[in-house]
Amino acid sequence: MIDDPEGAFSEPSIKLADTSVPVHDLIRKRWSPRSFADRPISDTDLKSLLEAARWASSSNNEQPWIFFVARKSDAAEFEKLFDLLLPGNQVWASKAPLLMIMAARKTMTRNGAPNHYALHDAxxxxxxxxxxxxxLGLHVRGMAGFDRERAVVDLNIPEEYCLGAAIAVGYAASPDQLPEKYREMELSKRQRKPLAQFVFGAGWGTPPPAI
Ligand SMILES: Cc1cc2nc3c(=O)[nH]c(=O)nc-3n(C[C@H](O)[C@H](O)[C@H](O)COP(=O)(O)O)c2cc1C
Incomplete structure (x- = not known):
């Protein structure tokens, strides 16, 4: 059992990325919790999250992303996004102080041509x-598990946009508050494929010499 009296489960060693070579600490410490503390996110931190997203690179600088954002303090807005989540995500996401749903513009603003990189850039x-x-001491968990068809209707998403993921954001908390099935997953070691499985040289299937 993890000793976490203050609900500060943000960097448990079991969740640190076990990397093959050193990487930046932000990458090492990022993981996707399901257990969130009952602690709101400040206006400044919310803006800081979105500002970081704003400065992502994008094909033709299209910036095709849209974020629907709802904080728990805005009960009606929160409920609207929460209601779109599938039950398996609702079980834990109810504790998160902030929910988001992403969309991306599928066409170029300048000429209406397809933007094949819309979701890449989102x-x-x-x-x-x-x-x-x-x-900022926060963590996020992406969610594919939401009712996409209903999201298009409920959020009034125009035809030229496609949906990305839903996102739960908050301060990671002790896994003790999760139902058992999720608690076990929360405490499990994070896994990744080795580099050689997805890094190829100039032809399919063979890793380059450095890997
Ligand atoms: C686009 C996307 C969709 C995801 N959908 C779900 C989801 O519906 N429910 C869930 O519990 N986790 C979901 N996840 C979280 C992943 O399972 C998690 O990121 C993955 O297991 C790797 O774990 P880590 O982020 O802690 O490294 C999603 C993540 C992403 C990026």
């Missing part, structure tokens, strides 16, 4: 937000 914005969260 993903970059998400990643920057996630690292900024760690810098």
């Amino acid at each position: 993903g970059q914005a998400f990643a920057q937000l996630a690292l900024q969260a760690v810098a």
Whole structure:
């Protein structure tokens, strides 16, 4: 059992990335909790998260991302996003002080041509937000598990946009408050494929010499 009397479960050693070579501490410490403390996020920190997303690079500098944002203190707004989550995510996301849903513009603003990098770039914005969260002592968990069809209707999303992920943000808390199934997952070691499985040289399947 983890001793976590103050609910400050933000950097438990079991969750630190076990990297093959050193990486920046923000990357090492980022992980996706399900257990969140009942602690609000300040206006400044909320803006800081979104500012970090804002400065992501994007194809043609399109900045195709949109963030729907709802804090628990705005009960009606929070409920609207929360209601879109699938039950398996609602179980734990109810504790998060901040929910978001991302969308991305599928077409170029300048000529309406398809933007094949819309979700790629939205993903970059998400990643920057996630690292900024760690810098602020916060953590995020992405969620594919929400009702996408209903989100389009409920959030009034225009046709030229596609949906990205939903996101829960907050201060990581002790896994003790989770139902058993989720508690076990929360305490499990993080796994990754080795570099050689996804880094190729100039042809499919063979890692480059440095890897
Ligand atoms: C786009 C996306 C969708 C995800 N969907 C869910 C989800 O619906 N429910 C959930 O519990 N976790 C979800 N996750 C969290 C992943 O399972 C988690 O990031 C992954 O297991 C790696 O763990 P780590 O982020 O702690 O390194 C999602 C993450 C991303 C980026």
